[in-house]
Amino acid sequence: MKQPTSHSQWHGTIALIAKPGGPQTGVGRYVQMLQHGLEAEGLRVSRVAPIAPPLPSMVYFALRRLGADVRTFLMNYPVWADYPSADVYHLTSQNLATLLLFRRPPGRVIVTVHDIIPYMLRNNPQLSTYRTFADRLFDWLAMRGLHRADHLVADSHYTKQTLIEHLGLAPERISVVHLGIDHERFQPRVVTEELRIHYGLPSGQRYLIYVGSEDPRKNLGTLLQALSIVRRQHPEVELIKVGRAHFMAERQRLVTLAEELGISTAIHWLDEVPEEDLPALYSLADLCVMPSLYEGFGFPVLEAMACGTPVVAANAASLPELVGDAGVLIDPTDVKGLADALGSVLDGALLREWVCLAGPKRAAMYTWERTVAETTALYQKELYERPATHVQAV
Incomplete structure (x- = not known):
């Protein structure tokens, strides 16, 4: 033939x-x-x-x-x-x-x-x-x-x-x-007051966003510990966690850990988010974090980059392959290293400008x-x- x-x-x-x-x-x-x-x-x-x-x-x-x-x-x-x-x-x-x-x-x-x-x-x-x-x-x-x-x-x-x-x-x-990814959907969006009110995300705060489950391999415990360190210098920083609790035991462990770290009120657990709202939430966030130990393919890092949101991701599994040099890669087992990377993006105007420009170009490849x-x-x-x-x- x-x-x-x-x-x-x-x-x-x-x-x-x-x-x-x-x-x-x-x-x-x-x-x-x-x-x-x-x-x-x-x-x-x-x-x-x-x-x-x-x-x-x-x-x-x-x-x-x-x-x-x-x-x-x-x-x-x-x-x-x-x-x-x-x-x-x-x-x-x-x-x-x-x-x-x-x-x-x-x-x-x-x-x-x-x-x-x-x-x-x-x-x-x-x-x-x-x-x-x-x-x-x-x-x-x-x-x-x-x-x-x-x-x-x-x-x-x-x-x-x-x-x-x-x-x-x-x-x-x-x-x-x-x-x-759907580039018609995932691009920078205007953040409306209605969106902030609907999800309880007032202006005046700075937000990290994580999209995904509480699967233990997602390494959210390390993220919460890093957040508690960042908030010592930046008490205005909070975390938006998007996604259903597919692992209820792990969700409860994380809730307990947040209470022990004193950051319970700084975490927004958004279980039900329509996909059409995701681009605006990425655009609202100061940066997207993905600290997974294992990841076959990480949609959120590409979606965030396409929306012009800086990305901090684990230097593990498939994530470096996707992010390349358009984000900040960290050792997912190093709590202080993750906290330092978050602080560097939040505080560093030049670094932030670079990843905001490089991210959409990188995401456009997919x-x-x-x-x-x-x-x-x-x-x-x-x-x-x-x-x-x-x-x-x-």
Whole structure:
């Protein structure tokens, strides 16, 4: 079969395998933007959600009575799906790779790996997020399933390296395709008084913003300790924490820590923030902080930079790859170092001016158009340059 000379001349059929739901999460946003972009390129796209295996309904009812919501669990780590006819089957998240062990699609299979951090931290009692034995077992099965894909797409070079080091996958079977951000949405915004009133963020204060969960790997304890140090010199500095509390035990630990540090009134826990309000909150903040120990891809640093907000981020995982020299990178285990970096950006006019100018230029490199173009090129390469099935034994 002759390969088209450009991706715009190829009109293949793609089945996107994805969990139900919208763009409220990073993965959901990726699926939505990828689907829209592929359709705009003229490809025929069908979106397929996993389904529960066809067991008698009484089995699911009995398991639910025992406290096991198996249907919901099997949406996250599926074992069954009905596949349409397609040229390429694209699993849009690594946890969906359990399908490849139980019900592999009939054609070429690509899997996007956002990160394998839960698996990497499975034996770390402080950072592991496994709640049950089933979490541990099915995530292990998903990692095994990745070996049965024809090709993998990693969000970052960091994620690709973790696949090589922790799963023993061959480098040539993994391509890096960075994600994008919506530059029409994420740009500097005028901060209205209505927004300040709605979120309880009065003028006259200076704000740090963190967007994300309380997953222990996000390292928010270090951020709170650094904030308490910064406030000794800058009592007007407060923290805006945006995002639902997906880890309630960790949220409570952080609330207790804030009380012990005497900074409880300086933290704004904003659990429910519509995405359309995020650009204005970034614009309101004096700087964005992301102190994560592990991060597969950090949307918030790019979103903040696109809004002209200075970024202080951990010199760890994928964050240096995204931030480059357009922000301030710190050792995420060094509380004083983080506090000093925050103070330097807050006080340093020249440093602040530099990162405010460099940030938008850096963020402009990350577009969904580029993500779609590179993904489409991978589809073609998989179909035309690697015609033989390539499944690595588990």
